[in-house]
Amino acid sequence: MTELTGREMMRNLYRLIEGDGLSLDDLRSNYDKLIAHAPVPADISVSEVDADGVRCLLVGVAGTSEGRTIVWFHSGGYMVGSADAYQNFGYQLSKASGAQVLLVDYRLAPEDPYPAPIEDAVTAARWAIRTCPEGSVVIGGDSAGGGLCIAANVILRDAGLRPAAAIALSPLTDLAGRGESMKTNGAGIDYACTPETVAGMAQVYYPNGDPLDPKVSPIYDELHGLPPLYVTAGSIEALLDDSTRLVEKVNAAGGDAILEIGDDLGHIWPTFFSILPEGQATLERLGGFVRTHAKSA
Numbered sequence: 001m002t003e004l005t006g007r008e009m010m011r012n013l014y015r016l017i018e019g020d021g022l023s024l025d026d027l028r029s030n031y032d033k034l035i036a037h038a039p040v041p042a043d044i045s046v047s048e049v050d051a052d053g054v055r056c057l058l059v060g061v062a063g064t065s066e067g068r069t070i071v072w073f074h075s076g077g078y079m080v081g082s083a084d085a086y087q088n089f090g091y092q093l094s095k096a097s098g099a100q101v102l103l104v105d106y107r108l109a110p111e112d113p114y115p116a117p118i119e120d121a122v123t124a125a126r127w128a129i130r131t132c133p134e135g136s137v138v139i140g141g142d143s144a145g146g147g148l149c150i151a152a153n154v155i156l157r158d159a160g161l162r163p164a165a166a167i168a169l170s171p172l173t174d175l176a177g178r179g180e181s182m183k184t185n186g187a188g189i190d191y192a193c194t195p196e197t198v199a200g201m202a203q204v205y206y207p208n209g210d211p212l213d214p215k216v217s218p219i220y221d222e223l224h225g226l227p228p229l230y231v232t233a234g235s236i237e238a239l240l241d242d243s244t245r246l247v248e249k250v251n252a253a254g255g256d257a258i259l260e261i262g263d264d265l266g267h268i269w270p271t272f273f274s275i276l277p278e279g280q281a282t283l284e285r286l287g288g289f290v291r292t293h294a295k296s297a
Contacts, residue, residue, distance in 0.1 A: 006275040010266065013037055014191050017080075024079070024110075031076055032085035038274035044091045049102065051127035054120045057083045059090035060100040067297025068099035068290060070138045070167070071128045073121050073145030073152075075268055077172075077197065078109045078205040081145070092273050092280075096287025099138070099294065102128055106148070114206045114216055121148040122155050129161055135295040138165045139227075142268045143193075143239075144201070146171025150218040150226075150246065157225045165228045165293035167286055170239050170268045171246065173219040175202040175211035179241025186238035192267035193238045219245055224253035230289045231257060232282060234265035260285070 016030040045064070049056040070093060074081040083103035090101035106120035121141075128137045139156075141149035146168035153166055177198045186194045202211045214221040219242065229250055233243035243259060250257040262269050262278055270286070273279035 006272065006277070006279075007264070009275045010269070010272045011191055013272070028080045028082075031080040032082055035075070035081065035085040035271065036088060037272070038088055040088050041091055044087065046087060051102070051104070051124040054124045054127070055083070055105040056124055057087065057090070057103040057105070058100055059087055059103055060094035061091060064094055064098065064100055067133050068097065068136050068138070068294045069128055069132045070094075070097065070099045070101045070140055070290060071125050071163075072101055072103050073106065073139075073141030073148040074103065075141075075143030075145050075170075075271070076108070077201040078113075078117055078144045079201070080108070089271050089273070092283050093286065096283045097290035098287070098296070099290055109204045113204065114209065117205070118148060118151055118155070118215065121152045125152050125156060125163070126161065129156075129163060133295065133297055135164050136297070137163045138167060138290050138294050139163045140167030140169075141171070142169035142271060144172045144205075146231075147173050147175075147216075147218065150223075151215060153226050154214065154218055154221050154223070162225075163227050164295065165230070165290065166226065167289070168229065168231045168243070168246070169270055170233050170237060171231065171242055172198070172201070172239060173217060173242040173246050175206065175217045177202075177211075179239070179245060181240035181242075182238050185236055185240060189236050190238040190266055195238065198238070219249065222253060223249045223255065226250055226253075226255050226257075228289075228293050229255065229257040230260070230286060232260045232262065232270055234262045234267060234269050236264060237267045239267065258289075 083105040107116040
């Protein structure tokens with residue numbers, strides 16, 4: 001029997017959330033299984049945190065005490081995903097960066113559509129900036145959580161607050177789906193995200209709202225005054241242009257944004273660190289980025 005490649009294994013994991021007959025509860029359960037695809041290491045440290053009313057998990061390698069904190073917003077199209085499923089990812093990010101990782105369990109649509117998710121994201125980020133040493137907080141997220149990361153940074157900027165850095169993996173920055181890659185990669189190429197899924201997310205997350213609103217589609221903000229930013233995207237994903245346009249716009253506004261494109265890789269590929277060597281290598285680079293920009297205690 002031929003051994004499956006990491007890319008094939010990643011594709012098979014995404015089949016957990018395919019099919020029209022899945023209930024929302026089933027979809028949420030299966031999505032957590034997709035994300036938590038590898039056993040949690042024995043030396044993980046996990047504790048519950050109340051970040052001004054927002055449930056979070058503080059995750060790290062046991063004994064981590066360098067003082068840096070990464071606030072992380074999970075993926076899931078604003079409808080699925082959880083902090084609990086991201087424990088192993090948080091551990092790996094902690095191991096690479098020497099930081100503790102605050103996994104934010106923000107409220108989800110359709111029960112709690114906009115503005116609930118972004119309110120929780122900003123509240124948790126403010127809590128971390130207030131309670132952690134100055135210059136030690138990085139804000140990050142993947143997919144919809146990456147969109148929350150950028151939107152939260154815009155809100156914090158307008159409030160006069162600035163984290164040390166930001167990380168966005170395959171961020172969903174345009175709920176209007178205007179990127180060219182939605183057409184070129186979205187039809188039968190990207191198995192995780194399509195124009196139809198983005199349109200559906202927009203309706204559930206921001207019902208009857210304008211998808212060009214910068215509060216939900218931060219690509220339409222001027223994107224000035226943001227902290228140093230590391231963005232990853234896959235060359236075959238529909239959201240590729242959400243990342244390329246984001247980085248171009250941040251840099252054009254005088255910012256400092258890095259874009260890493262994974263060749264022949266799809267949506268949020270660094271989260272599949274256990275099966276993709278490229279994912280583990282990128283986590284190491286993200287760790288170096290955090291160490292460069294965030295102060296330790």
